[in-house]
Structure formats: C-alpha cells, structure tokens
Amino acid sequence: MKHPTLTALLVLGTAFAAAEDKPAAAPEAPKEFVLFNGKSLDDWESVDVGGSGVVEMEGGLMIINQGENVSGAIYKKADTLPTTNYEITLEAKRLQGVDFFVGLTFPVGDLKHCATLICGGWGGSVTGISSIDGFDASDNNTSSYQRYKDDEWYAIKLRVTPTNLSVWLGDKQIIDEDIEGKKISVRPGPMESYLPLSLTTFNTTSAIRNVKLTPVTEKK
Template structure:
C-alpha cells in the first residue's frame, strides 16, 4: 500500500485528542459594594417635587429628607449603571419627625420599568412591607405587618432582589421574604411613579439617611431537574 495512503487511513481511524473545555461558571462573581451616598454630596441625587414636597439636604454627613405635605424624596441619577436584579441595597435610616413612613426605598425588579417600594413605618407609622404585589399595597399583601419604630433611632436596613425573591432585613431580623415568580410587581399609583427606578422618599415625615450602598450579587445557578 502507498505509504501516504496508509498514513491518511491511520489519521482518520485515530480519535483526535482535545483538552477538556473549562466548565462554565455556575454564577457570576459578586461585585464590590457601590457607594451611592457617602455623606459628602447630593450630586448623584435629584430632588423631585410631588407637590408640596419638603427639602432635601446634608447635615452632619446625613441625608435629611424634610417633611412635606405628602411625598418628599430624591432619585438616584446613575441608576442606569446599576444592576436591576441580583443585588443588595444597605442603608441606615431614622425617623426624625412625623408619623408616617420614614424610608420608602423604591427599587428596580428585573427592569428599570418594573419597580417596587420597601415601606418602613407607613399608614400611621408602623406598617412595613412591599408596595405593590399583584396590585396590592404593603397594607394589603402578605409582606405587610406592623412594626414599632422609635423616633431618633437608627435602623440598619438591607434589601435583597433576585429574579425569584425579594427579601428585607431590619437590623438582624429578616422581616420580608416573598417569592415573586409569576407575580405582578409595580409601585403604588400616584406620586411615587415619578420616583422610579431608584429613590428614597418619606411621607409627611422627616428622616435621616446614611451609608447607602448597592452590592451586586452572584446570580444563582439554574436548577437542574433530576430525571
């Protein structure tokens, strides 16, 4: 047999030896915390007037949201650069005066156009929950509950958003844990719609806010069903 033909037949009969491909990572790495407010400037925040809104200023490195006739608050200008899911927001908040919510944290849920609001101390000062889920406010849906908040006391707040869940903590206590797959998420109709996608608001209440950070989280690995 022709030697060249023999070499060709041997090459076709021998399986190629390839390095094993590197496995795809199960999830993206968590990112470093992004400081949204460090007490030095409000340049990254835009105050909006809902009609009779109070002022927003810095005092002793705290963001002071004044008490207006209804909603007072600020919108984060660089929200387009932040993740809309798989993230945590942490901050400290305190009610300085008033009897309604002192921390209304509006945040994106999977899209800048799909948002919800974490309400602390609403509806007379004690209702805590998420507005809105399936068209129901925090005072109506399963996340809503009563919680006592003292004036002039700092509360550590943490919010976690994933494609499947919204959770929140006050201090070390987990106060909200709601699965959102298949549910309709949105903010309450009214002035708060103008404070999307990321903002902090109060209602007829003066509040102090500090140490606002957002931390991207690792995406959860997809679940593989066993056959």
C-alpha cells in the same frame, strides 16, 4: 551523569506539584457601589410632586424634610447599576412625623418595573413592599407591624433576585417573598415620579446614611 530528558521531567514534575499545593485564589469580592457617601448629594435629584419637603445635606446625613406629600430624591445613575441580583443597605431614622420614614423604590429586573419598600407607613408601623399583584404594603404577604422609635437608627437591607424579594431589619429577616409569576409595581400616584431608584418619606422627616448597593449571586 543524569540524562537531560529525565532531569527536565523531574523539574516539571516538581513545578506541577508545587502548583497543585498552592491554595486557590479567593474569588474576587463583588463590587460595592456607594450610592450616598455622606459628602454630597451630587448623585441625587430632589423631586417635588407638589407639597414635597426639601432634601438636603446636614452633618454627613441625607435629610428628607417633612412635606405635605411624598418627599424625596432619585439616584441619577441608576442606569449604571444592576437591576436584579443585588442588595441595597442603608441606615435611617425618623426625626419627626407619623408615617413612613423610608420609602425605598428599586428596580426589579429592569428600570421600568419597580417596587417600593415602605418602613413605618399607615400611621408609623406598617412595613412591606408596594405593590405585589396590585396590593399595597398594607395588604399583601410582605406586610408586618414594626415598632420604630423617633431619633433611633435602623439598619435596613433589601435583596432583589429574579425569583425573590427579601428584607432585613437589623439582623431580623422580615420579608421573604417569592415573586415568580407575580406583578411587581409601585403604588399609582406620586410614587410613580420617583422611579427607578429613590429614597422618599411621607409627611415625615428622616435622616439617612451609608446607602450602598452590592451585587449578589442568587442561591439555587
């Protein structure tokens, strides 16, 4: 006859061993925020700074029509989103025009401090972030020349952390900028009307789809 205490200890030991052998639960995936779902523009507000083109839905796409000035729309729920340690992904194509077809204005740390990722500015190819220490995308370390073809989709990813701004065009990283101790701002002028989170163009018509924001963990 087994001693009751010994039997209980054996049962507990078996249970603990089973618990140790059980694989740890996978970490929960970061919550993804769908900013544009291809069904409506209810979460976006068009802004006219004088001569701006119309922003509309067409075939599940956000169409920012060409104007004589900056054209675009602000995401109305920006105050519900992270302002650092996040990624924004989207796909865009230029339908007509010769200037930037993506102007992604985004918060850096808080809703009052923002910058703008420009794709295709200054005649159709300059890509970079405006502004860093007062210098535009055409004049700072983030600047590069990229070839963009009309009516061709481009996948764009922006990552914001407290110390870094990074951008990928397709699978290629084109920006990796340390921002510690640097002044981050938008270019003075019309872009100041599109804070804190928006999509814009200049003298260009573009189509945009699959706009998402995902929180990330900054790598030490």
